[in-house]
Amino acid sequence: MTIGFTRLTSWIFDLNIDGSMTECETAYLDAHVAAYPIEYIAGIDLYNAGEFHAAHDAWEERWMGEVGPGEKLFLQAMIQSAVAFHHLDIGRPGAARQMYVRAKEKFARLGMRTFMSLDLDDYQAQLDSALSWLLSASDPRELQQPPITPPKIRLLAIVDDFD
Numbered sequence: 001m002t003i004g005f006t007r008l009t010s011w012i013f014d015l016n017i018d019g020s021m022t023e024c025e026t027a028y029l030d031a032h033v034a035a036y037p038i039e040y041i042a043g044i045d046l047y048n049a050g051e052f053h054a055a056h057d058a059w060e061e062r063w064m065g066e067v068g069p070g071e072k073l074f075l076q077a078m079i080q081s082a083v084a085f086h087h088l089d090i091g092r093p094g095a096a097r098q099m100y101v102r103a104k105e106k107f108a109r110l111g112m113r114t115f116m117s118l119d120l121d122d123y124q125a126q127l128d129s130a131l132s133w134l135l136s137a138s139d140p141r142e143l144q145q146p147p148i149t150p151p152k153i154r155l156l157a158i159v160d161d162f163d
Helices: 030-035 038-048 052-063 069-089 093-110 120-135
Strands: 011-015 021-025
Touching: 030 038, 038 052, 038 069, 052 069, 069 093, 069 120, 093 120
Parallel strands: none
Antiparallel strands: 011 021
Protein backbone atom coordinates (compact mmCIF):
# COMPACT_ATOMS: atom_id res chain seq x y z
CA MET A 1 0.00 0.00 0.00
CA THR A 2 1.34 3.40 -0.95
CA ILE A 3 0.90 6.12 1.67
CA GLY A 4 2.12 9.08 -0.36
CA PHE A 5 3.82 10.01 -3.56
CA THR A 6 7.22 11.46 -4.19
CA ARG A 7 7.95 13.46 -7.26
CA LEU A 8 11.54 13.55 -8.34
CA THR A 9 12.03 15.80 -11.29
CA SER A 10 14.41 15.66 -14.16
CA TRP A 11 15.56 18.96 -15.58
CA ILE A 12 16.66 19.89 -19.03
CA PHE A 13 18.04 23.17 -20.24
CA ASP A 14 16.96 25.03 -23.35
CA LEU A 15 19.50 27.25 -25.07
CA ASN A 16 17.85 30.57 -25.84
CA ILE A 17 18.63 32.62 -28.94
CA ASP A 18 20.55 35.14 -26.81
CA GLY A 19 22.81 32.38 -25.47
CA SER A 20 21.16 32.17 -22.05
CA MET A 21 19.83 28.92 -20.65
CA THR A 22 16.31 28.21 -19.41
CA GLU A 23 15.67 25.38 -16.96
CA CYS A 24 12.65 23.20 -17.82
CA GLU A 25 11.00 20.38 -15.90
CA THR A 26 10.50 17.21 -17.94
CA ALA A 27 7.31 15.16 -17.87
CA TYR A 28 9.05 11.85 -17.22
CA LEU A 29 12.36 10.18 -16.46
CA ASP A 30 14.51 7.80 -18.51
CA ALA A 31 13.20 4.99 -16.29
CA HIS A 32 9.67 5.70 -17.55
CA VAL A 33 10.82 5.54 -21.17
CA ALA A 34 12.41 2.16 -20.49
CA ALA A 35 9.42 0.76 -18.58
CA TYR A 36 6.38 1.98 -20.49
CA PRO A 37 5.12 1.57 -24.06
CA ILE A 38 6.40 4.22 -26.44
CA GLU A 39 2.84 5.12 -27.44
CA TYR A 40 2.13 6.14 -23.84
CA ILE A 41 5.25 8.32 -23.66
CA ALA A 42 4.59 9.83 -27.10
CA GLY A 43 1.01 10.60 -26.07
CA ILE A 44 2.27 12.45 -22.99
CA ASP A 45 4.58 14.60 -25.11
CA LEU A 46 1.81 15.38 -27.60
CA TYR A 47 -0.76 16.09 -24.88
CA ASN A 48 1.57 18.44 -23.01
CA ALA A 49 2.24 20.25 -26.30
CA GLY A 50 -1.51 20.84 -26.73
CA GLU A 51 -1.73 18.36 -29.61
CA PHE A 52 -4.76 16.62 -28.18
CA HIS A 53 -5.95 14.79 -31.29
CA ALA A 54 -2.44 13.48 -31.94
CA ALA A 55 -2.16 12.36 -28.28
CA HIS A 56 -5.46 10.54 -28.76
CA ASP A 57 -4.02 8.80 -31.83
CA ALA A 58 -0.86 7.69 -30.00
CA TRP A 59 -2.77 6.31 -27.01
CA GLU A 60 -5.43 4.73 -29.22
CA GLU A 61 -2.78 2.82 -31.14
CA ARG A 62 -1.72 1.16 -27.89
CA TRP A 63 -5.32 0.77 -26.65
CA MET A 64 -6.35 -1.12 -29.78
CA GLY A 65 -3.59 -3.71 -29.28
CA GLU A 66 -3.13 -6.54 -26.83
CA VAL A 67 -3.26 -4.83 -23.42
CA GLY A 68 -4.59 -5.89 -20.04
CA PRO A 69 -7.98 -4.70 -18.77
CA GLY A 70 -6.56 -2.08 -16.37
CA GLU A 71 -4.32 -0.51 -19.00
CA LYS A 72 -7.18 -0.58 -21.54
CA LEU A 73 -9.49 1.29 -19.14
CA PHE A 74 -6.76 3.77 -18.19
CA LEU A 75 -5.86 4.48 -21.83
CA GLN A 76 -9.52 4.91 -22.74
CA ALA A 77 -9.89 7.51 -19.97
CA MET A 78 -6.77 9.33 -21.17
CA ILE A 79 -7.99 9.21 -24.77
CA GLN A 80 -11.37 10.62 -23.79
CA SER A 81 -9.83 13.41 -21.72
CA ALA A 82 -7.59 14.37 -24.67
CA VAL A 83 -10.57 14.29 -27.04
CA ALA A 84 -12.50 16.59 -24.69
CA PHE A 85 -9.86 19.29 -25.22
CA HIS A 86 -9.78 18.61 -28.96
CA HIS A 87 -13.54 19.17 -29.12
CA LEU A 88 -13.14 22.49 -27.31
CA ASP A 89 -10.42 23.46 -29.78
CA ILE A 90 -12.84 22.94 -32.68
CA GLY A 91 -15.82 24.61 -30.98
CA ARG A 92 -17.82 21.57 -29.87
CA PRO A 93 -18.50 22.05 -26.13
CA GLY A 94 -21.32 19.47 -26.07
CA ALA A 95 -19.02 16.74 -27.39
CA ALA A 96 -16.28 17.96 -25.02
CA ARG A 97 -18.66 17.53 -22.08
CA GLN A 98 -19.54 13.98 -23.18
CA MET A 99 -15.87 13.01 -23.38
CA TYR A 100 -15.07 14.67 -20.03
CA VAL A 101 -17.91 12.80 -18.28
CA ARG A 102 -16.92 9.49 -19.88
CA ALA A 103 -13.26 9.98 -18.90
CA LYS A 104 -14.29 10.66 -15.29
CA GLU A 105 -16.42 7.50 -15.29
CA LYS A 106 -13.47 5.42 -16.57
CA PHE A 107 -11.08 6.83 -13.96
CA ALA A 108 -13.65 6.03 -11.25
CA ARG A 109 -14.01 2.45 -12.55
CA LEU A 110 -10.23 2.06 -12.59
CA GLY A 111 -10.29 2.85 -8.86
CA MET A 112 -6.60 3.60 -8.48
CA ARG A 113 -4.69 6.63 -7.20
CA THR A 114 -1.79 6.08 -9.58
CA PHE A 115 -1.42 4.15 -12.83
CA MET A 116 1.62 3.98 -15.08
CA SER A 117 3.26 6.54 -12.75
CA LEU A 118 0.51 9.13 -13.29
CA ASP A 119 -0.96 10.58 -10.10
CA LEU A 120 -4.60 10.17 -11.03
CA ASP A 121 -5.89 12.31 -8.16
CA ASP A 122 -3.76 15.23 -9.33
CA TYR A 123 -4.56 14.68 -13.01
CA GLN A 124 -8.29 14.51 -12.34
CA ALA A 125 -8.16 17.63 -10.16
CA GLN A 126 -6.49 19.49 -13.04
CA LEU A 127 -9.05 18.03 -15.45
CA ASP A 128 -11.92 19.18 -13.23
CA SER A 129 -10.40 22.64 -12.89
CA ALA A 130 -10.25 22.96 -16.67
CA LEU A 131 -13.54 21.33 -17.67
CA SER A 132 -16.08 21.36 -14.81
CA TRP A 133 -17.63 24.54 -16.24
CA LEU A 134 -19.07 22.29 -18.98
CA LEU A 135 -21.41 20.77 -16.39
CA SER A 136 -22.90 24.09 -15.22
CA ALA A 137 -25.69 24.25 -17.84
CA SER A 138 -27.99 21.76 -19.48
CA ASP A 139 -26.53 22.77 -22.85
CA PRO A 140 -22.84 23.78 -22.73
CA ARG A 141 -23.22 25.54 -26.10
CA GLU A 142 -25.05 28.27 -24.18
CA LEU A 143 -21.98 28.97 -22.04
CA GLN A 144 -19.14 31.37 -22.65
CA GLN A 145 -15.93 29.33 -22.53
CA PRO A 146 -13.71 30.62 -19.74
CA PRO A 147 -9.94 30.66 -20.07
CA ILE A 148 -8.81 27.10 -19.40
CA THR A 149 -5.50 25.47 -18.63
CA PRO A 150 -5.38 21.82 -19.65
CA PRO A 151 -3.61 19.47 -17.24
CA LYS A 152 0.14 19.02 -17.55
CA ILE A 153 1.15 15.41 -17.30
CA ARG A 154 4.17 14.87 -15.04
CA LEU A 155 4.87 11.28 -14.05
CA LEU A 156 5.80 10.34 -10.51
CA ALA A 157 9.32 9.02 -9.95
CA ILE A 158 8.01 5.55 -9.15
CA VAL A 159 7.63 3.08 -12.01
CA ASP A 160 4.44 1.07 -11.57
CA ASP A 161 3.78 -2.46 -12.67
CA PHE A 162 0.81 -2.48 -14.99
CA ASP A 163 -1.16 -5.21 -16.62
